[in-house]
Amino acid sequence: MANTYTKLGSYMIPLGSGGTGIGFSSIPQTYNTLVLHVSVRSLYASGYDSLGMYLNGVQTNLSNNFMNGTGTGTSSSRSTYRAISTINAAYNNPNMFTAVTITIPNYTSSTFKQIMIESFEEGQQTAGYGVLASELWSNTAAINSVTFDTATSGVNLAPYSTFTLYGLKTS
Amino acid sequence: MAAQTTYTPIATVTATGSTNAYQFSSIPQTYTDIVLIGYCRSAQSAVNPGLYVRPNSGTGWSWTYLFGNGSTFASGRSTLNTGDGAAGIIIGNSATANVYASFETHFLNYSNTTTYKPYLTMSCAETGGAGGTYLWAATTNSTAAINNVIIYNDSNSNWMVGTTFTLYGITAA
Numbered sequence: 001m002a003n004t005y006t007k008l009g010s011y012m013i014p015l016g017s018g019g020t021g022i023g024f025s026s027i028p029q030t031y032n033t034l035v036l037h038v039s040v041r042s043l044y045a046s047g048y049d050s051l052g053m054y055l056n057g058v059q060t061n062l063s064n065n066f067m068n069g070t071g072t073g074t075s076s077s078r079s080t081y082r083a084i085s086t087i088n089a090a091y092n093n094p095n096m097f098t099a100v101t102i103t104i105p106n107y108t109s110s111t112f113k114q115i116m117i118e119s120f121e122e123g124q125q126t127a128g129y130g131v132l133a134s135e136l137w138s139n140t141a142a143i144n145s146v147t148f149d150t151a152t153s154g155v156n157l158a159p160y161s162t163f164t165l166y167g168l169k170t171s
Numbered sequence: 172m173a174a175q176t177t178y179t180p181i182a183t184v185t186a187t188g189s190t191n192a193y194q195f196s197s198i199p200q201t202y203t204d205i206v207l208i209g210y211c212r213s214a215q216s217a218v219n220p221g222l223y224v225r226p227n228s229g230t231g232w233s234w235t236y237l238f239g240n241g242s243t244f245a246s247g248r249s250t251l252n253t254g255d256g257a258a259g260i261i262i263g264n265s266a267t268a269n270v271y272a273s274f275e276t277h278f279l280n281y282s283n284t285t286t287y288k289p290y291l292t293m294s295c296a297e298t299g300g301a302g303g304t305y306l307w308a309a310t311t312n313s314t315a316a317i318n319n320v321i322i323y324n325d326s327n328s329n330w331m332v333g334t335t336f337t338l339y340g341i342t343a344a
Contacts, residue, residue: 004339005178032337033208063299067239067306074246076239076303105210105273111333114210114262114273116295133239134295134304140269168208170183170337 006031010164015100018043018156023147024165029108031167034143038100041088042150048091048121048129050083050151051100055113057145061138070127083151085119085131090158092123097161107143112136178206178339186334188214192323193330195338200282200316202340207320209336212262213228215328219266219296219303221257222324224276225288226317232256232309240303258293259305261324264331271333272296281317288317 008028027034031074042049054062065078068086087098098121104113115135120129144164150157180200184193198205213220234256235248249256261272268275274294281288292307322336 001196004180012210061193063297065239065241065297065302065303067237067244074244076241076244078241078300101207103273104333105208106271109210109333111269111271112267114271114295114297116275116293118271118293132239132293132304132306133274134297134302136270136297136299136302138267138269138299168339170180170335 004048004169006167007149007169008165010162013157013159015159015160017159019161020149020156021147022149022157022160022163023145025145027144027146028167029142032106032170033168034104034107035168036102036146037164037168038148038162039097040100041097041158042152042155043158044089044150044152044155046091047089048086049089049155051085051087052082052151053084053102054082054147055137055143055145056141058139062136064133065135066133069130072127081151084117084133084135086121086129088121088123092125096123104143110140112138112140113143177341179292181205181338181340183335183337186330186332188332189329191327191329192321193336194319196319198318198320198339199340200318202282203280203343204283204341205278206339206341207336208339209274209322210223210271211334212271212331213264213324213328214331215263215325217263217325218298218301219260220263220325220328222259222261222274222294223322224258224292224323226278226288226311227313227315227319228321234307234309237306238303256309258292258307258309260303261294261297262296262298270298278317284314284316286314287311287313300326
């Protein structure tokens with residue numbers, strides 16, 4: 001029987017190193033939807049950080065809107081930057097990671113890509129962050145790579161951060 | 172160990188541009204949950220028309236939503252059981268060409284005949300400087316198993332070419 005929720009790749013940043021430019025390349029073009037499950041934190045020492053994501057090595061033509069909840073307040077914001085969610089950093093308990101799910105329907109289409117993002121970070125600090133977001137990548141190219149980094153220059157993603165990519169077929 | 176089947180495609184529809192509603196009917200009752208994934212654009216002359224996802228063509232439910240458009244965060248609900256509530260926002264034909272919305276609806280424990288059925292839709296409709304994200308939680312007010320789901324949009328506008336809807340079945344074991 002066909003397994004239509006197929007793991008295409010998985011990577012964990014090993015202990016003793018930090019990661020930047022982590023991701024998946026040469027993504028097969030034979031699925032309909034991509035789903036990424038990410039457990040991540042940053043080595044940023046001063047506070048929370050943001051997870052950056054970009055497609056096909058391109059960081060332009062991005063437009064995001066965010067619904068944010070902190071446990072004490074809500075807000076909505078937008079950007080044209082690659083940061084897609086707030087994540088735990090060295091400021092938080094070292095064992096706490098942020099859960100992020102990213103869904104990209106019709107990733108091989110010649111239309112723009114409307115990306116669904118769900119992210120929840122709890123760090124036992126004064127606030128946690130729940131983020132639901134839409135990202136429009138105004139590019140008609142099929143997606144063949146996904147890359148993650150921190151949105152803070154020169155800061156790496158932390159060891160034990162894991163990234164798994166799944167492909168979902170329609171038949 | 173043999174691979175377990177997850178996210179089994181039950182059916183897919185691809186819009187032709189001349190149909191305003193698509194229905195998945197006679198849904199097999201053999202899964203634990205069903206999940207609908209949509210990528211869509213309406214012919215409606217609007218930027219962000221409403222999305223309607225209705226199980227069993229039924230009327231009467233209650234629902235709560237969260238919405239953000241980049242500057243405003245809003246939440247609302249209805250317990251009036253008066254009919255349609257928009258399950259989200261999508262992209263209409265006043266938006267830039269090539270922009271489509273993405274959405275996902277989860278129907279949990281859809282085949283049981285003992286309880287009402289919760290269902291949850293997240294829709295993403297960023298247009299490039301505008302648009303928003305919508306999360307909608309609803310429940311049926313019937314213990315009937317869900318055996319059909321219909322999808323349409325504001326003013327019964329046609330779904331444009333490039334629109335796809337796929338219904339998946341998820342088995343717990």
